[in-house]
Amino acid sequence: MTVCTVVGHVWATKKENSLSGLKLMVVREERGGRKTAPEYVAADLVGAGIGERVLVVSGSTARRACGGDERMVDSAIVGIIDSLEVDREQAGK
Template sequence: MIICEVIGHVWATKKEETLNGMKLMVVRQMETGQKQPPVFVAADVVGAGIGERVLVVSGSTARRAFGKDDVAVDCAIVGIIDSLEVDREKLQKGL
């Protein structure tokens, strides 16, 4: 799982049929140490909103979040983070 922040919505009137009815959100990975953290689109399973920190899964796990293997989804928001506690010292050392 990846910790991300929701930074926007995606509207697409024409899309692959298996994406119909899905809420698509723009998310940015948090705490990467990069100047430009990765930004990508994730299908929302839990009803997240802009500004919320979320848990994102990718690959076959993202498709499983929808209970299907034939969905055109590579990333899915599967949780909204209420609180997060991190030992910054250990994080900086890579532990």
């Protein structure tokens, strides 16, 4: 799992059938509390919004979270972070 920040939405009226019904968001990975590039697209399974810090899984774990290997998904948002503590200090929001 990686810690990311949601930075945008993806609208795609025409897409592969297995993506139908999935909300797609643009996320940016964080490292050491800092945002790093590049951004990538993840299927949102938990109703995250722009600016929220989220947990993202990738690969076969993301496909399983989205309902099976038939889904054309490489990354999925599986949690919204309420707080994060690193080395006994609360990481900035």
